[in-house]
Amino acid sequence: MIRQIVEQDLKALTVKIDHGLYTTEVMSKIGKAGGFRHHIASQNNGDIDLFGTIKDMATVSEECMSTGFMMWTQAVCTWYIENSDNDWLKSEILPKMVDGDCFGATALSNPMKYLAGIEELKLSATETEEGFIINGTLPWVSNLEAGSSKHFFGSIFSVHHKDGERDRDVMALIPCDLEGLALKQMAEFVGMEGTGTYSLVFDNAFLPKKYLMADPLLPYLKRIKAGFILLQTGMAAGVIQGAINDMNKSNLTLSEINEYLDEPPEDLQEDLDDALEMIEGLCEDPFNADEEFLRSVLEARLLGAEICKRAADSVMQHAGAKGYLVDAAAQRKMREAYFVIIVTPSIKHLRKELSRLEAA
């Protein structure tokens, strides 16, 4: 099903999406085909199949990682709601998001850095009886549409008493059409432009309490963390496979000279298959609270990025000069791979986290 959508609907749009076309059309079809359902037990007959969602994400990322990335934001957003105690969100929003009728995003880059002690929280709120008045600016959140009543994102903010004293941090789902929230497109990226990426400016935006997902925050974050990271591996697996496909294609005509390259597609394929087998094993028990398990999850995510790094280089070298054309598949795969390598959590970020675990 997913493969069919890639061939019939996505392929024709890949280059346009890379250059900036944002469309929900493909995402809707993926939703209807069950691409966001596998890991959401309440919508999947009680089964939590993270690897099913990862495989679909990989199938899509093989062709277009921009769309694969939006699948990830949607998949984690449903994961947030599913693991919250908010029955209203679970009955009103979650089924629509799983079906691809609503769209989900995640603004956890800054909070993750905050929790790792790298940044301060950028959003703060004053609590009232009925909700929170939020102020602040968040850069770079994807899979959004300005003013849309169908787009939502998960976010964390600090809560202050009326006298300004800081109380606690909470997490909520925020609709894009919230009054006082403005979406601004500030930056231009080298790729993945069609991912609906905006800076979010909150100016006394009032969020009703029915959108609250986690309070207290920390036990909730612990619960969702492994799944959050594991789901990202779908992008890595897909972009690596896409690079391998392109290398095999290059070898149809260039195999005699490509023999002199260090990293043939066969080697990468073997390493990718091994990594996927490992990831499948980790997906069996995403709520495992063991420190050792979390380390394995981080290592698997790091491994995905490290193989991306090799694939990004090798796909270009296999392609040769035609990989230097603006819209060459090799060129696009390289840019997409670097997204996995340097966007949160980046290789350096993951290595830091792993060495912190090592020292503990």
Added chain:
Amino acid sequence: MTQPYQKYICKTCGLIYDEAEGDPDSGLAPGTRFEDIPDDWQCPLCLVTKSDFIPLEEAQARQKRATGEQKKVRSDADVLIIGAGYAGWQAAEAIREAQPEASITMLTACDGAVYPKPALSMALSQGRDPSSLVEATAQEKAAELDMAVKTRTRVMSINAKRKKVTTTTGSFRYQKLILATGAQAMKPSLEGEAADAVMTLNDLAGYRKFREALADAQRVTVIGGGLIATEMAEDLISQGYGVQMLVRGANLMSQILPEAIAHTLANKLTAKGVEIAFHSQAERVDPIDQGYRITSDQGEHFDADLVLAAVGLKPNLGLAKKAKLDTGQGITINAHCQTSDPDVYALGDCAEADGVIQAFLEPIRRQAKALADHISQAQTGATFEVHPTLIKTKTPSLSIMLSPPLKATHGHWEQSALVGDNQQLYYRDQETVTGFALSGEFVNKASELYKTLVHEAA
């Protein structure tokens, strides 16, 4: 003119024999020349014999030679070793000796430094700090053995079918794989806000942290009453720290030591100032103004600046399980130290032979020889069989040597001699003697009794 006194170092555990000081514990008076030591004399630390000692100068010269060029880590090796503890390096040495030409690569998650692990529980009284315990860096040792080592590299998985392992920095192929993944110190399950502050010890890195914490501490509480817990308590009290022990059972080292000797040892330690609480299990650790408060299941409180738990070891089986190798308590191995995959071997604290894990140096040396023989097809006949182990406890207040029975049976300890603190006991299982324990001056007889025991067991 007399020669100046010389120093000799044990190749196995790094203990230094100084002729000037002798080894009074085993009857060698200060000034005893190395050549005058009887051949059956044993290293006071690890119990190997005299032939495992070399002059200290020679060891230092060897180390200098070894700081030569680093061998490039290849992505394929004839023999790939995972783990750089005593077992990993022993395997590397044995294989290099059996196969001068084989390419050997070692992958290790730690820094791979070579150090004598038994020395950790007596380093304080010997006046050694963690850095001085390092005999060679991983690179130095690898250069000496003409092999490659990659440190700080954790192996994530083994693909036995393709004979390769995956790390986050790339994959490595092997012809033969050796698992020397060791064990980790178990953490007691504790409640309380400072439960995470409880320290454990099973390697040099952990010991380094312990010594750093100790620098600001005066009172130490040791959770556990086994061999390591007891040795650490004695090492700490010797340097004037306040020491409390929380012991779950009624005796020290109750799994290996007969009650009669354990009782004497407990009295000696108490006389030195160690406070021992028997039948006492730690339940909570909470922060207090200065240090921590430990609460036991008996409701007693113990206040300390540092809490050390030594409650046993748990073999690291994660990789073996992922590779679907047979495991029991440890990775199951045969007499060649082969696992259920014929190309994968295991040794040391992670390996189990005949249902027994022996976390001691002597069996590891025999395991290394057995697997090197098998891998090189040298057919020297070296195989590994489980023997009872000879243990010398590092408890200066009472010399103890024992060979506990291999498996818990229905036998019992029988006193055969008692003269003051000097005791001799046999473990009798029906008509057969399967172990012994000696204290005080009777430890002299250990070597002889041990030979008989091993002979009869074989």
